[in-house]
Amino acid sequence: MLKVEGLTKRYPKSDRYSVKDISFELKPGEIFGFLGQNGAGKSTTIKCITGILPFDSGTIEICGHDIVKDPIGAKLEMGYVPDNHSVYEKLTGREYVNYVADIYRVSKEKRVEIYNQYIELFKLQEAQDKQIKSYSHGMKQKICIISTLVHEPKLWILDEPMIGLDPQAIAEIIALMKQHVAKGNTVFFSSHNLDLVKKLCDRCAVVNRGEMVDFFDLKDNEENKKNLEERFFKITGTYEERLFKDYASQELADVRPDTEAEKTEGEAEEDETK
């Protein structure tokens, strides 16, 4: 579905590589998480994959189409949600999605069907004929997501898609990701939310200072899921026992309150005394 080999990118006037020799391959039907700190090279990698940025060496293939040699073929197979979810704000929501559908050559029947389905799902019926300029942050993100799904891409790329969204919208996007891969497509998304990656992804990779430093399975691999935070902190060189313990215990309490029940009587008493 997506094959990246030896991707290397250095920005003009920069003395260091933003992305250095990154290689990975995504399979149909998987959700892939792309992790890394701010400035690690996640967005640059995504921008190279989507064709926004030229790169110095390596190859990128999307469904067999090389992004450099056959950019149109590659782009037709892909949908991209950027981190800033910029869209043409002078257009209305419906006009924007229709424009994108025209560009991706989607038939009239298909676009109407998909559009109506998502507009209802995201509850944008009232806003759809208003200028996007008047939309809230979350509404803009939603219309951006609809526009990337209107041509049913095989590869759906999302750059930090959950930022600034309400819980309901996050749940909808998670459901959409699952639906998308259930049809044999692939989802590739970057995130800072380790817990979300743990829950959602089949596999994930960690980039640090432009290099891919870890790559592991999460699906049916409880050990990797359990160790994800520690591995991430250690890999990115940000591991501090004090911080990690705080983070892990907080996450455990937030995400798995049921673990309280697993405590022994003695432990519970000790907690109370504290």
Place this chain on the structure above:
Amino acid sequence: MRQSKISASSLKALIKLDVIGRFGSRKDVSNKDIISRIFNILFSVIIYGVVVFGIYELTNIFVKRSGLGYEWLVMVTGLTMILATIISIVTVMKNLYMNGDNELLLQFPVTSAEILLSKSIYCFIHNICVCMILILPFYVSFGVVAGDAGFTISKGYYVEVIVDIFLISFIPFALANILAVPVMMVVNKLKNRHLLMLIILIVLLVGAFIAYMEVIRMILRYFQSESVSIFSPQMISTYKYFGRMAYPFKWYANMLSGTILAGISHKEIGLSFLYVMLITVALLVAGFFVTIKLYYKTILWGIEGTKEAFKHKTRMRKHSQFEASLRREFLLIYRSFNYSFQYLAMAIAAPIMVYYCNNLAVEFGSSSVGPKIVPGLSLLVIIIFSTMIVSFAATTISREGSEFYLTKIIPMKYTTQVISKFVLYSIVAVISVALSTLAIGLAFGPGAKKPLIGYTDIFAIWGISEMITMALTCLSVWADVKSPTFNVAGDGEMVKANKNLAIALGVGIVVAVGFGVFAIIFNYIKWAVGNSYLIDSINDVYIALTIASIVILGASASVLFANLNKRYMKIVP
């Protein structure tokens, strides 16, 4: 109001913040910035100098030659006060109510009264500067010209000028404070009616241009023969009537020149001063109460209110990629106030403006040089206006702003995307040029009362202008592909013209002048090499310019489209 306490230190901090926000910090100013600022100041001074010279000449005509000094003072006081009021309303609207920093400032430990006062101080100082710049040249010219004409103008007159302008400056400021909110409400009501806004913009643009051309025509006619209609006995009595009745402007004129020109008694001058003080105080009090009553409410409405969004119900229709791209580009221009004005209003108004400009140039050019000037002059005027239209294409990539990434990810060749932009700008400009040529054809062609050009001339002017228009469109788009500047502000629109626009305008003006002057010169003289004539008639001129246009068009298209895909790929926002 939220709080009304005012502390001097908070006020000082707010004013300092405002000044840094507007003019930037003095630290870290590069040499390039300094040179650019010096260049801008020099350019402004030159333009202002030209305007001041024009004002001096007009004052001369009215005061020295026509003896309408007092009436002239009343007229210019009225005109400049109206202009200053319009500018002041815009300043107050922008700074007090529409400035995005209100939300930020309200989070600071400052009262809303302090925010209001700091912003009002800026608006007032701005208003005084505007009044000085607008009025001073008129009043000083008046003093100089009246002195030359034999009136007694003492040094005290110039002190009075400063006092008069200071008093005048309160009126636009007070009126702006009263009118800003209603004007803003009207603008908010109109801003989503794009077609209506476009029509209003065109009417204003054409109206202002026609008025400007008529003033120039009057001045030129006056210089040609002093007995012109603007100084007919009937017009002079109208000026005198205006001078008597134009309240409150005449009070300011009384204070300034009552004893010198109009023979007004000291008592009347004292009364004028009293009336001026009374209306000034009354308007300032009204402005004060309106502002403190509405300021906090209005900015809160701006922050938390539900603004009326533009609504447009459409159906999901299928278009080709090219058509969709073309449509999108047009809608983004059409639905923007700034872009509509810069481009569409200009393109639609151009034929009327070309007609007036050409008419004036021909009226004075043909009488002094001869009617053979008409084809070259028409070419010059049409190409200059088409340059003004197509130079907008020099921001076509830059205007994509934060949405530029979309042009990179969509499955559409970069070349096709650029062609769609080129087609849109070309179509609009080509239609505008065709209408401009038609206007000139109707005014000076075979069907006119006094025909000055024939069908061949009209056809040649049209063909050459169209080719140059398309060539300039290519060059404009090329310049922006080469180095776009994605500077965006506010709602994501480009608010400042980038350097590509200046380049496009510069090239267009050079071509217009080159072609126009070539056609004018070689319509009068022949060009021979040895025994054979290279240019023997105007038809030879057209052939030469057509060949030149084809070469320029071919070269521009090659420059734009050669390696376009590769160059576009390299653009990184």
